[in-house]
Amino acid sequence: AGAATLTVAASDSGATARASADYLCDGVNDQQEIQAALDALPTPGGEVILSEGTFWCTGSIVLPPETALTGQGAGKTAIELNNSIIHLKHDSTSLQEFNISGYQYDWERQWDAPVFITTSNVSIRDVTGTADNTVHAVFFVANLDTTKEGKVIENIEFSGCRALNSGTFGFMLSASQAATNKLIRNVTFIDCEVINCGRYSRYDPWVAGFNFAEQNDIEDLQVIRCRAEGNWESGFYVESPRNKTSVVMIDCTSNENAQKEKTGVAQTVFGAGYLV
Numbered sequence: 001a002g003a004a005t006l007t008v009a010a011s012d013s014g015a016t017a018r019a020s021a022d023y024l025c026d027g028v029n030d031q032q033e034i035q036a037a038l039d040a041l042p043t044p045g046g047e048v049i050l051s052e053g054t055f056w057c058t059g060s061i062v063l064p065p066e067t068a069l070t071g072q073g074a075g076k077t078a079i080e081l082n083n084s085i086i087h088l089k090h091d092s093t094s095l096q097e098f099n100i101s102g103y104q105y106d107w108e109r110q111w112d113a114p115v116f117i118t119t120s121n122v123s124i125r126d127v128t129g130t131a132d133n134t135v136h137a138v139f140f141v142a143n144l145d146t147t148k149e150g151k152v153i154e155n156i157e158f159s160g161c162r163a164l165n166s167g168t169f170g171f172m173l174s175a176s177q178a179a180t181n182k183l184i185r186n187v188t189f190i191d192c193e194v195i196n197c198g199r200y201s202r203y204d205p206w207v208a209g210f211n212f213a214e215q216n217d218i219e220d221l222q223v224i225r226c227r228a229e230g231n232w233e234s235g236f237y238v239e240s241p242r243n244k245t246s247v248v249m250i251d252c253t254s255n256e257n258a259q260k261e262k263t264g265v266a267q268t269v270f271g272a273g274y275l276v
Helices: 014-021 031-040 259-263
Strands: 004-009 046-050 053-057 067-070 076-080 087-088 093-103 115-117 122-130 138-143 153-159 161-166 167-173 184-191 194-195 210-212 215-225 227-229 236-240 244-250 254-257
Touching: 004 014, 004 031, 031 046, 031 053, 031 067, 087 093, 115 122, 122 138, 138 153, 138 184, 161 167, 167 184, 167 215, 210 215, 236 244
Parallel strands: 004 046, 046 067, 053 076, 067 093, 076 093, 087 115, 093 122, 115 138, 122 153, 122 161, 138 167, 153 184, 161 194, 167 210, 184 215, 194 227, 210 236, 215 244, 227 254
Antiparallel strands: none
16 A cells, blocks of 8 residues: 556557656667666555556566566566566565566576566566577576575465466476575465477477476475466476475366477476376
């Protein structure tokens, strides 16, 4: 209640939206106007609302603490990221109601994703994403903290999100080898979908749909009414050797995954609907 709101209009948005916007994009380096709006929000934050249209970004966007970036709905607002990301690295941030695409990433910067989360208390709602085969995932939660005391990444919610026809993993949870504390805790996926990830091109030979990877510990993961279909390897993949505690999948669907098997490559361990 009482939080500040600023609006940003795309270069191809309607005249009414542009006339009333606080910031106007010109279709070149649109991350500059979006970032300026986010940075202009007062403490303790607020919301930046994007108009209908397409925002073309060649640099990354970082949400300040306690801020939200909101579009007009998937199919109405689109963010195109060229070798750039939306980075949620400050607590209590959210994304909602837009499409996002990422492409042409620098291979030396492998720990990236169009939606890249390295902090706690985050919600991603009704965001539909895709990416080419030059980046690690479409949606990526990573524990990268190397401080002496370590840091837990926790309280992450994905609701109504979709990863479609990407050249990489749909949703990934992982941690860097250098991280002091590799724990990711209390993550929920509700009504999310991963369709055809890695099917037509792929970041590496192991592209799965939902990948809860081997380098991080996980506690209290819930995957509810989610769907994986047509992906290169397993639909839902929970990897050892690190600890995975209280992983619950409810009313999920895995259909026609392991497209890799259809090419004659016999690696059935990665070809399950659900692999734990």
